Amino acid sequence: MRTFNPEGHTAHAFDLELNEVKHKVMTMGGLVESMVHNGLEALLTMDQQIGLQVTEDDHKANQLELDIDEDCTRILARRQPAASDLRLVITIIKTITDLERIGDEAEKLGRIAVKLSNEANVPAYYKDLHHLGEHVKVMLRDALDAFTRMDVEAAFHTAAKDEAIDTEYSNFSRLMITHMMENPANVSHALDVSWCARSLERIADHACNICEYVIYLVEGQDIRHSNLDEMRKKLL
Amino acid sequence: MSAQDKRDTTELVQSSLQRRYAREKRFRFFGLAAITASLTFLAVLLITITLRGLPAFKQTFIQLDITLDAKTLGTDENPDTDALRKANYNGTIKNSLLALFPDVKKRADKKRLYKLVSNGAQYDLQRKVMADPSLIGETFTIWLPVGDDTNGYIQGNIDTTLPEKKRRFKDNQVQWVETLKENNQIERRFNYTFFERGDSREPEMAGIKGSLFGSMLTLTVTLLLSFPVAVATAIYLEEFAPKNRWTDIIEVNINNLAAVPSIVFGLLGLAIFINFFNLPRSAPIVGGLVLSLMTLPTIIISARAALKSVPPSIRDAALGVGASKLQVVFHHVLPLAMPGILTGTIIGMAQALGETAPLLMIGMVAFIVDVPTSLTDPATVLPVQIYQWADLPEKGFVEKTSAAIMVLLAFLIMMNAVAVYLRRKFERKW
Amino acid sequence: MNEEVTPLPSLEQDQTSEQTIEEIVASLGETVGEPRVDDPKMSVSNVNVFYAEKQAIFGVDLDIANNEVISMIGPSGCGKSTLLRCLNRMNDTIPICKVTGELMLDGEDIYGKDTDPVLLRARVGMVFQKPNPFPKSIYENVAYGPRLHGLNRNKADLDDIVVNSLKKAGIYNEVKNRLDESGTSLSGGQQQRLCIARTIACSPEVILMDEPCSALDPIATAKIEELIDELRENYAIAIVTHSMQQAARVSQRTAYFHLGKLVEVGDTDTIFTNPSHELTENYITGRFG
Numbered sequence: 002m003r004t005f006n007p008e009g010h011t012a013h014a015f016d017l018e019l020n021e022v023k024h025k026v027m028t029m030g031g032l033v034e035s036m037v038h039n040g041l042e043a044l045l046t047m048d049q050q051i052g053l054q055v056t057e058d059d060h061k062a063n064q065l066e067l068d069i070d071e072d073c074t075r076i077l078a079r080r081q082p083a084a085s086d087l088r089l090v091i092t093i094i095k096t097i098t099d100l101e102r103i104g105d106e107a108e109k110l111g112r113i114a115v116k117l118s119n120e121a122n123v124p125a126y127y128k129d130l131h132h133l134g135e136h137v138k139v140m141l142r143d144a145l146d147a148f149t150r151m152d153v154e155a156a157f158h159t160a161a162k163d164e165a166i167d168t169e170y171s172n173f174s175r176l177m178i179t180h181m182m183e184n185p186a187n188v189s190h191a192l193d194v195s196w197c198a199r200s201l202e203r204i205a206d207h208a209c210n211i212c213e214y215v216i217y218l219v220e221g222q223d224i225r226h227s228n229l230d231e232m233r234k235k236l237l
Numbered sequence: 238m239s240a241q242d243k244r245d246t247t248e249l250v251q252s253s254l255q256r257r258y259a260r261e262k263r264f265r266f267f268g269l270a271a272i273t274a275s276l277t278f279l280a281v282l283l284i285t286i287t288l289r290g291l292p293a294f295k296q297t298f299i300q301l302d303i304t305l306d307a308k309t310l311g312t313d314e315n316p317d318t319d320a321l322r323k324a325n326y327n328g329t330i331k332n333s334l335l336a337l338f339p340d341v342k343k344r345a346d347k348k349r350l351y352k353l354v355s356n357g358a359q360y361d362l363q364r365k366v367m368a369d370p371s372l373i374g375e376t377f378t379i380w381l382p383v384g385d386d387t388n389g390y391i392q393g394n395i396d397t398t399l400p401e402k403k404r405r406f407k408d409n410q411v412q413w414v415e416t417l418k419e420n421n422q423i424e425r426r427f428n429y430t431f432f433e434r435g436d437s438r439e440p441e442m443a444g445i446k447g448s449l450f451g452s453m454l455t456l457t458v459t460l461l462l463s464f465p466v467a468v469a470t471a472i473y474l475e476e477f478a479p480k481n482r483w484t485d486i487i488e489v490n491i492n493n494l495a496a497v498p499s500i501v502f503g504l505l506g507l508a509i510f511i512n513f514f515n516l517p518r519s520a521p522i523v524g525g526l527v528l529s530l531m532t533l534p535t536i537i538i539s540a541r542a543a544l545k546s547v548p549p550s551i552r553d554a555a556l557g558v559g560a561s562k563l564q565v566v567f568h569h570v571l572p573l574a575m576p577g578i579l580t581g582t583i584i585g586m587a588q589a590l591g592e593t594a595p596l597l598m599i600g601m602v603a604f605i606v607d608v609p610t611s612l613t614d615p616a617t618v619l620p621v622q623i624y625q626w627a628d629l630p631e632k633g634f635v636e637k638t639s640a641a642i643m644v645l646l647a648f649l650i651m652m653n654a655v656a657v658y659l660r661r662k663f664e665r666k667w
Numbered sequence: 668m669n670e671e672v673t674p675l676p677s678l679e680q681d682q683t684s685e686q687t688i689e690e691i692v693a694s695l696g697e698t699v700g701e702p703r704v705d706d707p708k709m710s711v712s713n714v715n716v717f718y719a720e721k722q723a724i725f726g727v728d729l730d731i732a733n734n735e736v737i738s739m740i741g742p743s744g745c746g747k748s749t750l751l752r753c754l755n756r757m758n759d760t761i762p763i764c765k766v767t768g769e770l771m772l773d774g775e776d777i778y779g780k781d782t783d784p785v786l787l788r789a790r791v792g793m794v795f796q797k798p799n800p801f802p803k804s805i806y807e808n809v810a811y812g813p814r815l816h817g818l819n820r821n822k823a824d825l826d827d828i829v830v831n832s833l834k835k836a837g838i839y840n841e842v843k844n845r846l847d848e849s850g851t852s853l854s855g856g857q858q859q860r861l862c863i864a865r866t867i868a869c870s871p872e873v874i875l876m877d878e879p880c881s882a883l884d885p886i887a888t889a890k891i892e893e894l895i896d897e898l899r900e901n902y903a904i905a906i907v908t909h910s911m912q913q914a915a916r917v918s919q920r921t922a923y924f925h926l927g928k929l930v931e932v933g934d935t936d937t938i939f940t941n942p943s944h945e946l947t948e949n950y951i952t953g954r955f956g
Contacts, residue, residue: 010889010894011886011889011890012889012892012893012896013893013896013897013917014893014896074940075936075940078915078936078939078940079913079915079916079936079939080915080916081912081916202693210898479762480762511952548799549803550795550797550799551799551802552760553757553793553795553799554795554800554801554862554865555790555801555811556757556760556788556864557755557757557792557793557794557795557866558788558789558792558811558812558815558866558868558869559785559786559788559789559812559815559816560785560811560815561785566814568811569801572803575882
C-alpha cells in the first residue's frame with residue numbers, strides 16, 4: 002500500500018498552496034455534511050427554520066466550489082503539478098463537483114421540508130426516512146474522513162456500503178409505492194418523500210465517488226466501473 | 238524508406254567506411270613520421286653539440302715548481318703593487334719548464350717547450366703572487382693551464398700518426414707531455430676558467446662570464462622596459478580604447494612591427510640611441526633598449542590574446558557588483574590573463590636572449606675581456622660570443638663555441654622552466 | 668523516398684520579406700494590461716533601445732514593484748534581456764548601444780547626469796545566466812562587493828556580511844566549513860547561489876536575474892526558485908527567463924515581449940490562465956514556430 006504525502010516540495014509556497022486548497026475542500030466537506038444533517042433534521046422535525054438554513058448554506062457551498070476551482074486552475078497553470086500532486090489536484094476538482102451535488106441534494110431535502118411544513122395534514126411517511134438518512138450520513142462522514150486521512154482502507158470499506166444503501170433505497174421505494182396504492186389521496190406527499198429518498202441515495206452515490214477518488218489519489222489506479230473486491234485484493 | 242533502400246544505404250556507408258578509416262590511418266602515420274623526423278633532427282643537434290662542447294668543460298693543468306726570484310721577475314725584494322703587476326712571470330714559468338727538461342738547448346725546441354704552458358698562465362701566477370707577495374723568493378708547486386695544442390693532444394684531437402711536418406704538435410712535445418704524464422704532472426680538472434673569465438684570444442683562457450653577464454644585464458633592461466609598457470598597452474587597447482579607425486591602425490602597426498626583421502631595430506638603435514642620444518656603444522643599456530623595441534610587439538600581441546580569452550562573464554560579474562572599469566581589469570581580468578601574458582613575455586625574452594643581428598649594429602660585437610658590472614660598461618652577449626668564437630680558427634674555440642651554445646640552451650630552458658612555474662602558480666580555473 | 672519533400676514555409680522569411688520589423692511592431696498594437704503599479708521601485712517609460720541602427724526595444728512602459736517578482740518572457744531576441752541590462756546600465760559596456768526614454772529608480776533617472784553607474788549597480792544587483800563566481804575563495808567572492816563599496820568598518824563586520832549573505836542565499840550550511848575553497852569548486856547550482864549571495868552582500872534594493880537557471884539541473888533550479896521566492900520579502904526582483912513554467916512558478920507579475928515590444932503585462936495568474944493577447948496565448952501554449 003502506498004502512502005500519500007502532499008508536503009516536502011523544494012518550493013515551500015507550493016506546499017502551502019496545496020495545503021490551503023486541501024483545507025478548503027475539508028471545510029466544504031464539513032459544510033456539506035452539516036447541510037445533509039440539517040436537511041434531514043428539517044425533514045424529520047418539519048422545522049422550517051432549519052430548512053431555510055440549508056438553502057442558505059447551499060450558496061456558501063457553491064461559492065466554495067468556485068473558489069477551489071479557481072485555486073486548482075491556478076495551481077495547474079503555475080506549478081505544473083506532476084504525479085501525486087497532479088492526482089491530488091484532479092481529485093480535488095472532481096471531489097468538489099460531487100460535494101456541490103451533495104449540497105444540491107441536501108438543499109432539495111431542505112426545500113421539500115419547508116414545502117411540507119407549510120401544508121396541512123401531511124402523513125408521517127417522512128419519518129421512515131430516518132433509517133436511510135442515518136446510513137447515508139454515516140457513509141458521507143466516513144467518505145470525508147477517508148479523504149482527510151487519505152485512507153485507502155477506509156475508502157474501500159465506505160464505498161462498499163453503497164450497495165446496502167441501494168438495497169435500502171429500493172425497499173423504501175417499494176414501501177412508498179405501497180403507501181400510494183393504499184392511499185391515492187396522499188400520492189403527492191408520498192412522491193415528495195420518494196424524491197427525498199432518491200436524494201439521499203444520490204448523496205450516497207456521490208460519497209462513494211469520493212471514496213473512489215481517494216483510492217485513485219493514493220494508489221494511482223482508477224477503480225471506477227470495476228469490481229470493488231477484486232481491486233481491493235489487488236491493491237491492499 | 239523501404240527495406241531495400243535501407244540495405245542499400247548500409248552497404249554504401251560500409252564501403253565508404255573503409256576508405257575513411259584508411260585515410261585516418263594514413264594521416265596518423267604522416268603525423269607520427271613528422272614527429273619522429275623532427276625529434277631525430279633535434280637529437281642529432283643536441284648530441285653533436287654536447288659531444289663537441291663537453292671537453293670544453295675540462296681543462297688540462299700542468300704541475301710546475303716555480304721559484305720566484307726577484308731577478309727573473311725583474312723587481313726588487315719588496316716590490317709595490319704596480320711593480321708586481323708588471324713583473325716578468327713568463328720568465329719564471331719558462332725557467333721552471335727548462336728545469337724540468339734540462340737537455341733542451343736549441344732555440345726552436347725551447348720555444349716549443351714553452352708552448353706546453355698556456356700563454357695566459359702568467360696571469361694565474363700574477364694573481365697568486367699579488368694576493369700573497371710574501372711568496373717572492375720562495376719555491377712552490379702550482380698547477381697551470383696547458384697550451385691549446387697540448388690540451389688538444391691530451392684530449393686525443395691530434396693524430397700522431399701523421400708525419401711530423403703536417404701537425405702543429407711536434408714529436409718532442411709529445412715526448413715531454415708523456416714524460417710529464419708518467420710523473421703525474423699532467424691532470425684534467427673542471428674548467429672553472431670557462432665560467433670565471435671574460436673573452437680571451439687564448440682558447441684555454443677564454444670564458445663566458447663576460448657575455449653571460451652581458452646577456453643578463455641586457456635582458457634585465459629589456460624585461461623592465463618591455464613588460465610594463467607592453468602590458469599597459471595591451472590593457473589600454475583591449476579594455477579601454479574606443480574601437481575606431483585610429484585603434485585599428487595602431488593594431489595593424491603593432492602586428493607589422495612584430496614581423497619587422499630584427500636588424501632593422503639594430504639600425505634604429507644605432508641611429509637613435511647612440512648617434513642621437515649619445516649613449517655609449519656596446520653597452521647593455523642600448524642593447525636592452527633595442528631588444529625592448531623588438532620584444533614589445535610580441536608581448537603586446539600575446540597579452541591582448543590573453544586578455545581577450547578571459548571570459549566576459551567574469552567582467553559582467555565584477556561590473557554587476559559595482560566594480561569600476563579599472564577595478565574590473567586589475568582585480569579580475571589581469572590576474573586571470575597573467576599566465577598567458579607571462580608565457581608571451583617569456584617567449585619574447587627567449588627571442589631577445591637569442592638575438593644577434595641588432596646587437597651587432599650597436600657594437601656589442603667588440604672584443605671585450607672585462608666582465609661588465611654596470612649597464613653602461615661595454616659588454617657582449619651569449620649569442621654574439623658564440624658567433625665570434627665560431628669565427629676563430631683555434632681548435633679550442635670549436636669546443637668553446639659548443640660549450641657556449643650549451644650554456645645558452647641551459648639559460649633558455651631555465652627561463653622556460655620559470656615560465657611554466659609562474660603559469661602553474663597563477664593559473665586558475667573559471 | 669520518391670515523393671518530393673515540400674519545404675516547410677519559413678515564418679521568419681515571410682516576415683522579413685514582406686514587412687519590416689517596424690511594421691510588425693506597429694501591428695502589435697498597444698500594450699495589453701496594466702504596466703503601472705502603486706509606488707513602483709523602478710519605473711520604465713517609453714524606452715527605446717538601439718544597437719547601432721537596429722532598434723531592439725520599442726517604447727516599453729513597465730513598473731517593477733517592491734516585494735514582488737516580475738518575470739519577463741518571450742521568444743529569443745524579443746529584447747527582454749536587453750531591457751533587463753538597461754535597468755542597471757550593464758549595456759553601457761556596449762559602445763553601440765543607445766537608450767532613450769526614462770528609467771527611474773525611486774524617482775531618480777538612472778541615465779541622468781548625476782547618476783553614477785557604479786553606484787547604480789550596487790543598488791541594482793544582477794545575477795547572470797551562467798554561474799560566474801570569481802576564481803577566488805568563497806569568502807572572497809562574497810566579500811568583494813562590500814569591500815569595494817566600503818560597507819564594512821572592520822573584519823568582523825565583513826565576516827558578518829559574508830555569513831548573512833550566504834545564509835540568505837541558502838547556501839551557508841553547505842559551505843560553512845570550506846569558505847576558503849575556490850568558488851569554482853562548487854556545483855553549478857551552488858555557484859549560482861553563491862553569485863546570488865555575492866549580489867545580496869552589496870545590499871541592493873533591486874535584484875535583476877538574467878535566466879539564472881538556464882545552465883542548471885532541475886533540482887538546482889527548484890532550489891534557486893525557492894530562494895527567489897524567499898528573497899521577494901526584502902527586494903524587488905525582475906527575472907528574465909526562457910522557461911515560462913519558471914515564470915509561472917516564481918513571479919507575481921509577468922510581462923510578455925515580442926520583437927522588442929511589450930505585448931502584454933499582468934498578474935501571472937491571469938497571464939497563465941487567461942491571457943488577453945493572441946501572441947501571449949500562442950507563446951505560453953507553445954504554438955509558436
